[in-house]
Amino acid sequence: MAWNEWIGFIIIGFGVAFDALGCLGLLRFPDIYNRLQGATKCVTFGTCGILFGIFVMNGFTGFGIKALVAIPFVLLTSPVGAHALARGAHIFGVPLWEKSVVDHYKQDRKDKPRL
Amino acid sequence: MNIYFIILVACCFACLIRAWIGKSIPDRMVAIDIMGTLAVGMTALLAVITERNFLIDVALAWIFLSFIGTLALAKYLVHKTLDE
Amino acid sequence: MKKAILILFIFTLWLLLTWNASWQSLVAGGVTALMVGLIFGNLAVTAPMKVIQPQRWFWLLLYIPIFIWEMAKANFDVAYRVLHPKMPIHPGIVKVKTRLKSPLGIAFLANSITLTPGTFTIDLKDEYLYIHCINVRHQKLDEATKDIVSRFEKLLIKIFD
Numbered sequence: 001m002a003w004n005e006w007i008g009f010i011i012i013g014f015g016v017a018f019d020a021l022g023c024l025g026l027l028r029f030p031d032i033y034n035r036l037q038g039a040t041k042c043v044t045f046g047t048c049g050i051l052f053g054i055f056v057m058n059g060f061t062g063f064g065i066k067a068l069v070a071i072p073f074v075l076l077t078s079p080v081g082a083h084a085l086a087r088g089a090h091i092f093g094v095p096l097w098e099k100s101v102v103d104h105y106k107q108d109r110k111d112k113p114r115l
Numbered sequence: 116m117n118i119y120f121i122i123l124v125a126c127c128f129a130c131l132i133r134a135w136i137g138k139s140i141p142d143r144m145v146a147i148d149i150m151g152t153l154a155v156g157m158t159a160l161l162a163v164i165t166e167r168n169f170l171i172d173v174a175l176a177w178i179f180l181s182f183i184g185t186l187a188l189a190k191y192l193v194h195k196t197l198d199e
Numbered sequence: 200m201k202k203a204i205l206i207l208f209i210f211t212l213w214l215l216l217t218w219n220a221s222w223q224s225l226v227a228g229g230v231t232a233l234m235v236g237l238i239f240g241n242l243a244v245t246a247p248m249k250v251i252q253p254q255r256w257f258w259l260l261l262y263i264p265i266f267i268w269e270m271a272k273a274n275f276d277v278a279y280r281v282l283h284p285k286m287p288i289h290p291g292i293v294k295v296k297t298r299l300k301s302p303l304g305i306a307f308l309a310n311s312i313t314l315t316p317g318t319f320t321i322d323l324k325d326e327y328l329y330i331h332c333i334n335v336r337h338q339k340l341d342e343a344t345k346d347i348v349s350r351f352e353k354l355l356i357k358i359f360d
Contacts, residue, residue: 025277035133065216077182085185
């Protein structure tokens, strides 16, 4: 393999490793907000790593550029979906973990009528 | 390359386990959302392994489809119905 | 003005996605960009004078490496917490205040906060952001603002406001 294929191979390896860690976090963390926190960060970074590795492997061809254009789309859409799910879960009534320290959102939301 | 794909399939199974044990409805939805982002990476990797370049277009479209699906699920959580 | 910016943006995206300079591809992309830009130009672009100022683009270029560095740190932080057998987490939701005015700037701030270490935006009400921290260090409004928001706000104000 050429040198750029080796570098791309290693970057894709990092991405897959962070994907695996994110899914491990999805299984291990105690409540839904922590799970979203860990899984969204790691899986977004891991997917970006895979796409960037593909770009390094293929260089400036049509295939590589498409992988590069996909990175900002992942970075923009994935956190927005996570915000929507977290807000929906809080309004749905999922409680925080019992060892949580503070919840300002619940205090502020009680004052106003339910959306 | 094949070993990477096997690891990603194992990650999808972890998401499925979370969707199965769940405990609450939003927990299952989170698992589905994460699986959507994982599927983008899997499709892109499949394009490299099988050398079929059109699969990266599928990945690009999948980003937006999973985004819209997640927003619809979140809307269900807030309003408890899919109308509107 | 607004329409020209949107047409240029869509045409650049088309060129990147097709990566093909034959005249048929250019004509098809140009016609599509022209139609979409003429119809949706007034809706999609709200502040055309901000787009053409070069110093904003310079700060945006400076923002990207900082953001990538913070994101890499975030991932090692989460990896440490996941792999640690006792899971050292003290979660909680705190409230912070932002000085940004433009909606696009606030959206970028919320996304940046979500992808950086230990913090996750849940909701936005007026100028207050509700943030879920995996490890709460400050509960007061001012200290939490200084700790979480100010890293990005300095640059984002220069880019978007």
